[in-house]
Amino acid sequence: MNQFLKGISLSLISFAALWAMPSLNGYARHYSGWLINDGSQAVLQNTLNLELSDGNGKFAWKANPYIYQYNSSDSLKIGIRQLYLDYYRENFDLRIGHQQIIWGKADGVFITDIISPKNLEEFLLRDFEEIRSGVTSAKVSFYRGSGQLDLVWVPQFTATKFPEDGSIWAPTKPFPVEPIIDYDQENIAPSLENSEIFGRYALMSSTIDFELIGGYAWDDNPVYALKSLQLTQDGPELTLQPRHHRLAIGGFAFNKPISGWVLRGESALYMGKRLQLAMSPDQLQSLVQSAQPLPSISLEKNYIHSLIAFDLNLLGIDMSTQIIQEAILDYDESLMKEEYEYMATLMLRETFFRETLSLELFTYIGINDGDALLRPKIGYDFGNGLGFTLGANIFTGDNGMFGQYDYNDMLYAKIRADF
């Protein structure tokens, strides 16, 4: 089905491209980054991002191929971020193909934004449009007044993309010994039974904007299952299999203007989410010595992910603060995650010299672990689409989502030309 949808959209777009001269836009970007710790160059990347599109009042298509060149010319990554066909009617739109679908009101946090999986090969440091992967899907949207109903069918599941082993962004694996990872069970075969469905109703009004969302999906993030455990000369050898699990999701998001401020909120209940159990060295040792069948090392729980946020402009500075809570219902003490985990984000932005120079700070703060990621940057707009950015990624803390990268503090420079 996935191939069928891809095939249809590709054929139609090829046909359209033959009789119409598409518009061509995009950008070329150079990106260099240096680790503050040892001064080594951690990133040397050139990117060409193209957007070809054309259409009329009824049909439109878009193709978004990209090329990344890493470190030297011998390492190229070529791909298609989006490739889709649109069909417009007065009160509904249909989009078929590989597409990014972004829902929710949160910034840099993913709560009801559950369709397009994430590409975390460079943790959360890529530009937003590069973090979100496209999904091959069919989306139909119905419109009435300022409201819209979206229905999405995803015939093939796409998982979150994590950094490869050896990457400076590879996350710490939370097990007493370095496990062997067997990826045999990670892929979900495309079939009707394995497809995902999502729905959203969104309304824009003067009083409030809100979204109601629901879905039956695969968890983009896998949990590990124990495949084998044996004692070797070097100690216990742990082989794990990452596996994705089904879950149902329901949630809402809103924003409301209040006297020049904007109050934002978002919450989702994940029903049947699998969560990893904690494993201490002693537990591992007793597992090795016991003759019992291999136990499950995850538990199924209901889980709520919520956010409350305020946006305002104070003395010309755009400010945004978000408080995020993750809560596990019917909590079990043996889980690796805490029952309640909190995070905050803070964004400050100011422009100078008629918006040619911009200063920005985006900060993630992990409240439970006392860690943080600070992302200050300074940008200069030369005009005509040419821009330069100088920034830093500063990780603080010893543990947690951000503290684990404490040695990856980085300075970077980007120059980008849009055309």
Next chain:
Amino acid sequence: MKKRIIGLTIFLALNLWAQNPDGHSIMMKVYERPTGQTILSDLTMSLTNSRGDLRERTIQQFLKDFGDHEKKIMFFKAPADVRNTSFMNWSYDSGQDDDQWIYLPALKKVKRIASDSKSDYFMGSDFTYDDLGERHPDKDDHKILREETLNGENCYVIESRPKDDDNMYSHTITWIIKDKWIGLKKEFYDEDGEHLKTLNIQKYEQISGYWVIPIMEMHNVQKDHRTRIEMKNIKINQAVDDGIFTERMMQRGVR
């Protein structure tokens, strides 16, 4: 007899006003000058700094008057780094805060933005959001300073002082063309009473029976930079579907 006296009083009052209109009435005439229910235009905003460096932004704009409120949507066409960005504003006669949204194609998301910063400059230009909107005359006290001829037009020169304390301008002086009720020139004075900016109308013409201003320039005299706005392809009272002022169109754009 009583009716005759009332009628005579009204006639004399109107006659007196025609000869000696007050500042508020003149500004109301400008505010109430018919502009059409819908306006479509392609807008070029040229920003020049004190060194003469030029930056241009092009925008396609749709505006519709719904009686007690007005909706405006702008689609950015150039430069390339802002292409496909859109901005929507709903403003209300009641004085309630404007509703504003922006669609950023990199985020693929429509964001609501805080709108109490009417004194913020629009897209790096010399126009604030307030300058680009229609300020209700009731928000200011108006006084006729004099009558004089400017660019061959007989004008009233009106001084307007805001009633609220937190306005970014201490006062403005506007040259209003008699009979046409168009502001031909406007000087803006900062909170210290120093001359900050001058708006000059460089072209005005009638389109479909309505007076419109296709070219104007704002000159910041303190920093010596300028913003020129030129509107082309102006269409007035052309049918504009209400559905254009929605999240759907902000994301999709117009072709």
